[in-house]
Amino acid sequence: MVGAVILFAFVLAVLFVPRNLTVGSVNNKDIQSAPTNNRYEFRVYALNQTSIKISENGTYFSFNIGDLPFGLGSLQFGDFRTDTNYSLSYYGGSGILVNARGENATISIRESTGKLISEVRYHGQGLVVLSGETKYCSYPSGVTWNGTDAMVQDWRAGTWAPDDGILIEHPKNVTLSDAKFYVMVFEPAGNILIPEYEVAPVIALTLLLVAFLRNRKAGP
Numbered sequence: 001m002v003g004a005v006i007l008f009a010f011v012l013a014v015l016f017v018p019r020n021l022t023v024g025s026v027n028n029k030d031i032q033s034a035p036t037n038n039r040y041e042f043r044v045y046a047l048n049q050t051s052i053k054i055s056e057n058g059t060y061f062s063f064n065i066g067d068l069p070f071g072l073g074s075l076q077f078g079d080f081r082t083d084t085n086y087s088l089s090y091y092g093g094s095g096i097l098v099n100a101r102g103e104n105a106t107i108s109i110r111e112s113t114g115k116l117i118s119e120v121r122y123h124g125q126g127l128v129v130l131s132g133e134t135k136y137c138s139y140p141s142g143v144t145w146n147g148t149d150a151m152v153q154d155w156r157a158g159t160w161a162p163d164d165g166i167l168i169e170h171p172k173n174v175t176l177s178d179a180k181f182y183v184m185v186f187e188p189a190g191n192i193l194i195p196e197y198e199v200a201p202v203i204a205l206t207l208l209l210v211a212f213l214r215n216r217k218a219g220p
Contacts, residue, residue, distance in 0.1 A: 040080050040186040042092060045069070047162050047181040058169035061098075063162035063181040072156055072183075077143075079136065080186040092184035094148040096130040096166070102174030111151060112164040118147045122174060130168075152183070 047063040054060075070089070080090035096109070100122065108119040109130055122128060132149030136142065145153045154160040162181050170176065 038086050039189050040083075040086065040090070041189045043185050043187050045183045045185070047183065049179050050163065051165070052177065052179070055167075058167055059176045060165050060167050061179040062165040063179075065161060065163050068183055072152070075156075075185065077156075086188040089188070090186040091152070092186050093134065094132040094152050094184060095182045096148055097180050097182065098128045098130070098168065098176050099178040100126060100128045100174060100176050102170075105171050105174045107174070108169045109148075110167045110169065111154065111160045112166065113160055115154070115160070117151055117166075122170070128176075148181075 045068050047065060047067045049061055050064045051062040052059060074089065076083075076088045076090045078090065080088075080092075083090070101124075102122070103124055105122045106119055107122045107128070109117045111117065118130065120128070120130065130148055132145070132147040132152065134146075134149045135144045151160065151166075155162065168176055168179075
């Protein structure tokens with residue numbers, strides 16, 4: 001499933017992304033409030049890269065948890081459709097977007113603790129999406145977390161956090177740069193702030209939304 005997402009992301013990148021495009025920085029300024037409505041809306045927050053270090057095993061990235069405008073502990077996990085008060089924010093998914101260049105290879109992602117999160121095939125595209133997968137049968141007993149969603153659960157449990165860093169393992173024929181960690185949420189419409197995105201963040205959000213829609217399976 002993750003491989004299919006990366007292939008699809010590659011097609012989108014070829015069609016819509018200029019060759020020299022990088023992930024770029026996220027500007028959280030110049031925002032305006034949306035009108036209050038009794039509904040939930042989808043929102044994506046980007047945690048910008050704070051450091052990068054290249055090693056023999058791959059590339060280390062750390063992310064700024066201060067870019068998330070609320071504490072992760074305040075997020076609800078479960079089905080936002082059961083909340084008729086429209087007053088809480090619910091977890092909607094996660095992903096990591098990385099600029100890349102190189103040849104075909106296998107890429108793996110690990111937390112700073114050494115915990116293996118996932119492995120994907122890289123096929124030389126300029127953008128790589130490392131996504132999460134959450135399967136809900138019932139909450140909380142019938143839910144499973146995989147990929148970057150498992151990392152969010154470790155973050156929630158206090159055993160890892162984005163500012164602790166990740167290692168993306170890759171061979172020397174692959175070069176990675178400019179990573180972002182995305183946290184996706186469902187928020188009451190009255191709380192939504194609409195940023196004036198530049199081109200690169202818009203494409204990044206599109207890629208992650210594709211990964212999110214393909215991977216998330218919601219149940220009653």
